[in-house]
Amino acid sequence: MKKPMRVKDFAALQAWLETRLDVIRCVSFDVFDTLLARCIEPPDDIQRRVAVLLAEKIGGITPDAAFEARRAVEWELRRAALSDGLDHECHFDPLAESWVARLIGHPDPALVGFVHRAERELESLALTAKPGALALLEWLRAQGVRVIAVSDMYLSHDHLAALLADCGLGGLLDRLYVSSEFGLGKYSGRLHVRVLELEGQALEGLTPAQVVHVGDNLVSDMRAPMQLGIRGIYLDEREERLRRRRQTLSAEMAALGGVWPGRRFFEIVDYRMEQDAACQAACADFFHHYGAHVLGPAFSTFLLGLIEKIEAVKPDKLFFLARDGYLFEKMYARWRELEPDRKHWPEPVYVYASRRVVATASVAEGLSPEQAVVAFYNPKQQGLLSVLKTFGLPVEDFADLAREQGFADLAEPLHDWRDPRLLAFLADERVQTRIRSIGEISRERLRRYFEQQGFFASERVALVDIGWNGTIQKFLRDSFGKRPDYPDVHGWYFAFVAAMHGDFGMGDRIEGLILDARRDDSYERAPMDFEEIFEQGARSGEGTTLGYAEQDGQVIPVLKDDRAPDRQGEIACNPLIEHFQAGVLDHLEHFHAAWRLTGHHATEIKPYVLGLLERAVVYPTREEVREISRLVHTEDFGHDHTLDIGVISIRYFDLLRPHGLYRKLRNQPWKFSAFAHFGWTLPAWLFRLMHLLDVRRRS
Amino acid sequence: MSRKRIGLMLSVGRLWAMSRPFRLGCRSRTPGFSPGARDLVVYERRRLWHWLYERERLEYHTMDLRAFLKRMGLGR
Structure with a gap:
């Protein structure tokens, strides 16, 4: 008996093969966990997921029952193979047909096709070529060595060949042998015998000693071939094996709920991102890395929550609010591309609206003291000046009237929100008349702009934004809520802190999907402790909307002038924001794949995301602080200054x-x-x- | 540039430590991102076991030993 041989990686294998090229004529590889790696463990979870999808498709059947039916059919097929004198192998084609027939009571080729597509799609999402596998196969072929793959697998030859092709290995294999096609397995040695016979036809005079078989299973890939005289090599990748065990353990822990499902989910995402060479290269840039590893999980989980909301509420349109809805619209568009089979997708509309323009429109019937105090929530508030700026009221129009009420300095901070001067100013009918005339003009333009976007023609719409106070939703309702055609408006925000005006009676029509202060869950508070980073990560490169103007019979938004000092700072930071967002979109690709593979809901993975956010906000690294401090954050709701994150x-x-x-x-x-x-x-x-x-x- | 950046995977020990201020400071009623002390112990114990005990490697060395004995004429 020859000494068993093991190698620790593909580089060591190549070095071993290099010295024996004069003898070796054919190298055979195991496929799963040798050439290909799965991002999800255990592999049974893919079969479970197919059962979930099939149960959803059929309806009236539980996923567990569907999975048990598959197990039963598989068991019967394997027993039948044994009784026919073959190994206990089964083939996916009869398995899928019998499985569907057992579930619905009759054959259904369309459903069988669905099962095949689902299995293929999920396996394709789960599999990647192992690092080094591609290079080794290319090298072997360049040396003139025949390269084949031999797999114990229930999938058909064509199915497996397609998966190998998806992973970029298809063209590098001379032939593929799959146990399901022969009814023979590697573990018994019978498939190896058959492979030797068939390969002998391709390579005349081929002897077992000229064949090397490489795999990760000691029985199938080492002991069985060695008993036939084939050189069996055990691929002993310890880190990879521990990774698979760790993921299997995570899958078991995920059944406990809490933080575990999310941790397991992001283990899958993390592995996929590690295997993505382009993503790894881009992550050398700090902002891309931060987008992919901090903002990406948070925003992708928000998007998943949004998709679930759409499924439940079925709005006609989604209004992504400028500027912080910009990235969310891009993510939504990408998710739609990734889910081509889904039918109900509300039309996305990117609307130029800001708290400022809706605030101005909301004073068309006057400005009350209760409305005015929203300007004082900023610690840097400048009293009456902030009130005027917040509601888009020209300072020069009100300066004299303010002086009459005792305001020597309009920019003097007002710490008493019931300041007698402010109350007297707002009680002045001349002030209110002027405010109303400005508000009416603004409200009319806002109405026309939203009408142009199809807002009033819809029955049910949703506003999507980073959120915080839902101010735009509130002021829209204040301005147009009495109209008979005002739609049923939902607000789905990343975070809803409900500080300025509570939930203004919206109840479940407003929700912060990651943070909602009404839930009183203190674990959610990390985004509230550093709001600016989330606003920066989601914003567009354009300036804030200051108002609307008429052009060729259309109402168009008027944006803040790029020459403004705070805009100059923002524009300088735009390239960094683009890196953030590229990282988030990179993350979304892998997040979507992990979601397809696990089917987790946003609420299941959110606890772990909150942990990631707590780490990033409360326990940042030196590099994170140094780089993020470079960002310029503008405050454009009643204030024109930039916020120093330093x-x-x-x-x-x-x-x-x-x-x-x-x-x-x-x-x-x-x-x-x-x-x-x-x-x-x-x-x-x-x-x-x-x-x-x-x-x-x-x- | 710092070479070591924190990625997507946080250790369960770290999650547990980060959750302590919430338990001590606001007696949160939800588990949040706390893995729970008992589950943390179960997870770490099994992870350690996986790290220490590797069936595949043990089997490989058994095969290696049997092949050696056979070559020496001592095994079956």
Whole structure:
């Protein structure tokens, strides 16, 4: 008996083969876990998923019952093969036919075709060529060695050949042998015998000693061929084997719920991204990496939640609101391309609307003190000046009237929201008359613009945006809610903090899919602790919408002038934002594949996404803080200044005075960034604890 | 540029540690991203077992030993 041979990777295998090229005429490979790797383990999960899809297609049958039926049919076919004197192999073609017939009581070629397509699609999504496999096969062929693949597999020859072709290995194999076609397996040695016979016809005088078989199974790929005189080589890739075991363990843990399904889901995404050479190369750029690994999971989970909402509510149109709905519209368009069989897709419309234009329209019937105070939510508020800017009211039109009410400086911050001067100003009929005339013009233009976009012609629509307070949804309702043709409007936002006007009676017609303050789930709060990064990641490169103008009988948006100082800063950052978004879209490709393979719902994977966001917001690395601080963030709702995301420097000494430190950081846009330079997470952990205690005390 | 960037996979130990302030600070009623102490122990114990015990490698070395003994004329 020859000494068993093992190699640790393809490079070692090539080195071993190189010294024996004078003897070796044919190299045979196992397929699964040797040439191809699956991103999902255990492989049975793909069969389970096909059963889920078939059960959904048939209706009235549970996925478990469908899967059990498949198992039963497979078992019968294997038993029949044994009784015919073959190995316990079965073929997918009769399996699919008998499976469908068992479930619905009669043959149905269309459903059988569906099963074949589903199995093929899912296997194709799950499989990739192993790193190094392609190069080794090319090298062998260049050396004039015949290369074949031998697989113990229930799929047909053509099916498996197509999968190999999808992975880029199709043209590199001289021949493919599949156990299902012969009814013989490698484990018994009978398939190897048959392969030797057939290969002997292709290579005259071929002897077993001139054949090498490589695989990861000690019985099928080593012991059985060695007993025939074939040189069996055990491919012993320890990391790969541990990865498969880890994923199998994750799949078992996923059944427990909580954070586990999401962790298992992103293990699949992570493996796929690692295998994607283009994605890996692009991730050398920090912003692409951050988009793919931080914003990508969050935004993709939001999109999945959005797709589930569409399925439940079936709106006629989706209105993606400028500017932060920009990326979501692109992601939605890509998801539609990836799901060509789906029938109900509401038409997406990208609308140029901003809080500012709807706020101006909402004062067509006057500005109340309750409306006015929304301008004061910004810590940098400038009193009456912020009120005028928030509602798009020209400062010069109101300056004299304000002075009459005692406003010496319009930019003086108003900490008392019931300031007598403000109340008197708003009670002045001359002020309200002027406000109403501006509001009416604005409301009319807004009405015409939305009419142009088909808003009022729809029965049910949804607004999609990054969210926070749902201000646009509120002001649209304030402006047009009394119209008989005002549609049933839903607001589906990334985050809904409900701080400015609560949920303004919208109930379940407004929802933050990742964060919704009404759920009172403190684990969701990471996006609230660094809103700017999510706005930056989703925004378009254009300026904010300031109003509308008439052009050739059409209403067109008027955007902020690119020459404005804050726009200059934004424009300089646009290339970085494009990298963010390219990373998010890269992630979406793999996210979609993992979703097809697992069928997880957004709510199942969200707990893990919240963990990823907590890590990124509260425990950033030094590099993350350094790079993200380069971004310029503008505040365009009542303010024209840019927000400095940069970091306040703190030292260990500051940690000894926690209350002073907390006061110092509390109003910073990204307070946790101050701890990144310590290089360990305990200071940030303690600060997070203090922060949560403070939040609890305040609520 | 920092070579080591944090990717998509967070260790369960880290998830558990990050969830502690929520348990201590606001006594959250939902499990959030906490893996749960008992599940964490189960997961890590089984992961360690997978790392230590590799059936395939053991089988390989058994085969290797049997082949050696056979060559020495000591095995079947």
